[in-house]
Amino acid sequence: MDLDFLQSLERERVLEVLQRDKQLRLMEEDRIRRMKCELQELRRRGAKSCARQYGERTCARCQRPLGKFWNSGDVCRGCSHRICSKCRVGVGAADWKCTVCHAYRDVKIRSGEWFLEEKFKKFPVTENKYETVGETLLKTYNVLSHISVVPPTPPPHLDQQFLSRSGSLKNSIPFTKSVEDLMVSFTSHMRKISTSQSDVQGGLLYVDGGRKGSCVTFSSQKSLSDTDINKSSRLFKVPSLPNLFKRSKDSDHEGSSTGAEEETSFSSEYSGGKRGSNSSICTDGGRFESIGVAGELELALAYSGDASCLEITVGACRNLSHGDARRRRCHPYVKFYVLPEKSGKMKTTVKKNTTDPVYNEVLKYQIERHLLFGKRLHASVWHSGTLRRKVFLGEILIPLDGWRCEDKASQCFNWYPLCPKAEGPDGGAAEQD
Amino acid sequence: MTDGDYDYLIKLLALGDSGVGKTTFLYRYTDNKFNPKFITTVGIDFREKRVVYTASNTNGTTTGKTFKVHLQLWDTAGQERFRSLTTAFFRDAMGFLLMFDLTSQQSFLNVRNWMSQLQANAYCENPDIVLVGNKADLADQREVQEKQAKELADKYGIPYFETSAATGAEVDKSVITLLDLVMKRMEQCVDKPPAEPANGNGATKLSEAQPNEKKCAC
Numbered sequence: 319m320d321l322d323f324l325q326s327l328e329r330e331r332v333l334e335v336l337q338r339d340k341q342l343r344l345m346e347e348d349r350i351r352r353m354k355c356e357l358q359e360l361r362r363r364g365a366k367s368c369a370r371q372y373g374e375r376t377c378a379r380c381q382r383p384l385g386k387f388w389n390s391g392d393v394c395r396g397c398s399h400r401i402c403s404k405c406r407v408g409v410g411a412a413d414w415k416c417t418v419c420h421a422y423r424d425v426k427i428r429s430g431e432w433f434l435e436e437k438f439k440k441f442p443v444t445e446n447k448y449e450t451v452g453e454t455l456l457k458t459y460n461v462l463s464h465i466s467v468v469p470p471t472p473p474p475h476l477d478q479q480f481l482s483r484s485g486s487l488k489n490s491i492p493f494t495k496s497v498e499d500l501m502v503s504f505t506s507h508m509r510k511i512s513t514s515q516s517d518v519q520g521g522l523l524y525v526d527g528g529r530k531g532s533c534v535t536f537s538s539q540k541s542l543s544d545t546d547i548n549k550s551s552r553l554f555k556v557p558s559l560p561n562l563f564k565r566s567k568d569s570d571h572e573g574s575s576t577g578a579e580e581e582t583s584f585s586s587e588y589s590g591g592k593r594g595s596n597s598s599i600c601t602d603g604g605r606f607e608s609i610g611v612a613g614e615l616e617l618a619l620a621y622s623g624d625a626s627c628l629e630i631t632v633g634a635c636r637n638l639s640h641g642d643a644r645r646r647r648c649h650p651y652v653k654f655y656v657l658p659e660k661s662g663k664m665k666t667t668v669k670k671n672t673t674d675p676v677y678n679e680v681l682k683y684q685i686e687r688h689l690l691f692g693k694r695l696h697a698s699v700w701h702s703g704t705l706r707r708k709v710f711l712g713e714i715l716i717p718l719d720g721w722r723c724e725d726k727a728s729q730c731f732n733w734y735p736l737c738p739k740a741e742g743p744d745g746g747a748a749e750q751d
Numbered sequence: 752m753t754d755g756d757y758d759y760l761i762k763l764l765a766l767g768d769s770g771v772g773k774t775t776f777l778y779r780y781t782d783n784k785f786n787p788k789f790i791t792t793v794g795i796d797f798r799e800k801r802v803v804y805t806a807s808n809t810n811g812t813t814t815g816k817t818f819k820v821h822l823q824l825w826d827t828a829g830q831e832r833f834r835s836l837t838t839a840f841f842r843d844a845m846g847f848l849l850m851f852d853l854t855s856q857q858s859f860l861n862v863r864n865w866m867s868q869l870q871a872n873a874y875c876e877n878p879d880i881v882l883v884g885n886k887a888d889l890a891d892q893r894e895v896q897e898k899q900a901k902e903l904a905d906k907y908g909i910p911y912f913e914t915s916a917a918t919g920a921e922v923d924k925s926v927i928t929l930l931d932l933v934m935k936r937m938e939q940c941v942d943k944p945p946a947e948p949a950n951g952n953g954a955t956k957l958s959e960a961q962p963n964e965k966k967c968a969c
């Protein structure tokens with residue numbers, strides 16, 4: 319699809335319309351982001367705390383204990399958790415869902431996610447599920463008309479790690495003057511969005527990069543560390559933290575209403591005998607390989623002062639490469655640890671047969687707040703293949719120092735573009751865990 | 752209109768032959784004005800409107816719940832030479848106003864072609880559509896009878912309205928009817944059990960596509 323058949327005046331007209339459409343889309347993205355934040359807040363409150371005994375019978379939402387006979391709760395159709403009678407929404411005794419499942423459904427409707435899913439069923443070949451025709455056209459033409467402009471040189475204080483990443487990213491994301499042009503019209507929008515500029519979605523990111531005169535990845539990562547680092551905070555040299563973290567077992571499965579389907583397809587796998595077990599992907603000693611990196615990872619970070627832990631909410635990934643390109647299959651999971659010690663390895667569950675997995679899992683990493691200084695969160699996405707073969711799908715690195723834990727906006731979900739493996743001293747060779 | 756204070760963004764799209772009155776119809780709907788001049792649309796355009804939607808139960812009674820809906824109304828060019836562009840935009844719309852001109856038999860005959868364009872390019876095989884016969888005010892020039900149009904609409908199982916962008920008759924009602932269909936569709940989409948053939952009411956033709964999805968798990 320292109321606009322080449324139009325006369326230049328006509329093309330201008332159409333591009334004007336598409337530009338207007340873009341404004342609307344930005345407003346919509348902003349709205350969806352706020353909505354997802356609220357949902358996440360609810361989800362976080364509902365997630366079972368890691369300290370709690372897993373076998374204990376409590377309501378998965380309000381954590382109140384459930385009796386054996388009296389007030390024993392019931393299983394939610396959406397997430398299969400046991401829910402007390404107070405944490406249910408819906409009509410009738412049979413037709414209810416838990417508060418989180420209900421909110422999730424609501425967001426799916428109000429964000430237009432339902433539409434994207436339907437559309438994807440009919441047009442599964444679409445490169446970017448989230449991109450509209452108008453958006454694609456607009457991008458094509460904005461890039462073409464300003465193709466000759468060279469991106470500005472990154473500032474010297476850029477650290478090597480970032481340089482290598484952004485260098486490779488530059489090739490994949492056209493960074494042009496047009497971006498700066500667009501910026502003018504977006505600035506007002508950006509202000510509205512939040513104090514955090516860690517917004518990695520769509521044009522906003524480019525805009526940010528354009529203004530600061532740095533490059534794309536850098537701006538997204540810098541923005542996190544950008545916020546005032548509390549220099550007065552005491553700096554501790556700690557030995558690596560021996561498994562202080564605990565995986566939040568109660569990974570909420572609101573998103574995976576496909577649970578049943580996953581299990582069936584799982585049985586055809588080599589590791590079929592271990593179905594349902596999170597630990598079935600034994601990475602130690604497993605082989606890994608690498609393919610083209612694509613797509614994004616959605617994360618939200620929050621620090622819980624009460625529990626002294628960093629809460630990493632893994633939302634979803636989108637447009638991942640097929641881990642098994644030949645058979646066009648992908649069973650992705652996300653792995654985390656904290657650098658430089660490489661402590662606290664955490665993993666999400668594996669999602670089957672999707673390049674747009676939805677996790678909605680909360681992982682917790684126990685650490686005193688002041689110890690976050692100098693730390694970075696490393697997240698990598700892997701395809702879990704047969705015979706313990708792992709395929710690297712991309713990674714990101716988020717500085718944790720100076721990151722404002724109290725800042726509501728940074729607790730919201732952000733999409734981070736995945737980067738190829740860094741060759742740096744502490745980012746590279748990260749897979750032999 | 753630039754604040755994000757709404758509950759739903761619903762994208763509708765008007766299509767039909769050139770001159771049937773798509774642009775004029777949408778202008779009447781959003782601004783309640785009539786433009787007698789014919790300025791043919793270049794490629795695509797859109798208008799916006801905020802409406803308050805009152806949810807109703809399946810039996811038609813209102814639940815009293817109201818929502819703010821931001822409507823994005825895509826206006827497409829009817830001219831043949833823009834066809835590749837306009838049909839590409841079909842896939843991003845949630846509902847369709849398929850329009851013809853009551854004073855033009857030819858525009859009515861072309862409804863059939865527009866229907867197949869929709870089937871091929873819309874987000875699903877059977878999207879929500881409302882058939883609109885426009886220019887009802889020009890009674891003396893009428894070439895398409897109500898019965899004829901109604902029969903065609905019934906055949907497709909879609910609602911039919913006779914509107915006038917000149918007087919405003921039935922304009923709001925046809926758009927709201929479409930909005931209503933889309934709102935109901937959203938609920939159905941999220942509530943139907945995943946990976947199971949869509950049950951009952953024949954609302955979806957997706958059941959045939961299901962076995963494929965299973966197969967690719969090899």
Ligand SMILES: Nc1nc2c(ncn2[C@@H]2O[C@H](COP(=O)(O)OP(=O)(O)OP(=O)(O)O)[C@@H](O)[C@H]2O)c(=O)[nH]1
Nearest residue numbers: 769770771772773774775787789792829886916917
């Ligand atoms: N009397 C009368 N005239 C109408 C009505 N609706 C549209 N018209 C006139 O019909 C002509 C064509 O209307 P447009 O809205 O521009 O047609 P269109 O479908 O947008 O055409 P394209 O943009 O070329 O696809 C204009 O002169 C309108 O004033 C109506 O309900 N009654």
Ligand SMILES: [Mg+2]
Nearest residue numbers: 773774791792
């Ligand atoms: Mg027009």
Ligand SMILES: [Zn+2]
Nearest residue numbers: 377380402405
């Ligand atoms: Zn409860």
Ligand SMILES: [Zn+2]
Nearest residue numbers: 394397416419
């Ligand atoms: Zn639930």
